[in-house]
Amino acid sequence: MIEKSVQFYSEGYKLQGTIYFPENYESKGKYPAIIANSGYQGVNEFYPKMFAQALTEKGYICFGFDYRGFSDSEGDPARVILEEQVADIRNALTFLRAQSEVDHERIGLIGWGMGGSNVVRAAEKEDVAAVAALNGFYNGERWLKTIHSYENWLKVLEVVYEDRIRRVTTGESKPADPFLHYPLDPPTREYVQKELASKKGFGGQTRIQFTDSILELDAEAAAENMEDTSLFVAHGKDNVLHPVEESVSLYNSASSPKRYYEINGMHNDFMYSDHPEFTALVEELHLFFEEALSYEYSK
DSSP: OEEEEEEEEETTEEEEEEEEEOTTOOSSSOEEEEEEEOOTTOOTTTHHHHHHHHHHTTTOEEEEEOOTTSTTSSSOTTOOOHHHHHHHHHHHHHHHHTOTTEEEEEEEEEEETHHHHHHHHHHHHSOOSEEEEESOOSBHHHHHHHHSOHHHHHHHHHHHHHHHHHHHHHSOOOEEOTTSSSOOOHHHHHHIIIIITTSTTTTOOEETHHHHHHHTOBHHHHHHTOSSSEEEEEEETTOTTTTHHHHHHHHHHOOSSEEEEEESSSSSTTOSTTOHHHHHHHHHHHHHHHHHTTOOOOO
């Protein structure tokens, strides 16, 4: 895989990204392209690069970047607002379409975890050929209710309301632990500590407004409006961080051509480049994008 570091702007913030080219890349002609997007607290150096490594081998140009505030991208690292990440993805699309190597009519999106809802909402507003939403959740209020007891759910709503008052009276959202309202299940926490915690920019303090942005998340409504964008939905059958019902509900809501794929795993226990479940997922993604992007692959 050939890597090219790039920069682009999203609403005035300079974001850092990488264009990934196949090893046999030739400058003549235009390639189909895929933007791989991180989930919560994710960085380009990990999952986007992992997907790029696998998909460039299939002949795609891939693009990964760090959301504003993450790693070396400009922005406040404590300000994690999902609508702003959707805007970053839309601006990444604009940037990629401007690249001479890319066929701008054959661009797809991959979103992992929380990035799954981000890419669906970005695709609602952009002319994107295909979207893959992996192991995500797609209605924020519904998902938050599933991971909190009723008593804790009422406390979450109280904290969010108090923070809204704080923001309009002081101009600032209250700082918070990044997993205050996003508690990790034990297997996911173990994986995060082993594989992700050491990555630059991971696990930094956020603000309560992040929870408010989750409550406003409704990717299912966006999927209902994506009549011409092919949708691939995949989910770990044993995922307890993001229940499988979230992806089933998204799939049922979609009005566009769609495909559902069950992963034999949890949230990220299989997310290693040489894991059989990951390689199987990549093959399914390739088949999906090959058809949706009308791309004929030949080695």
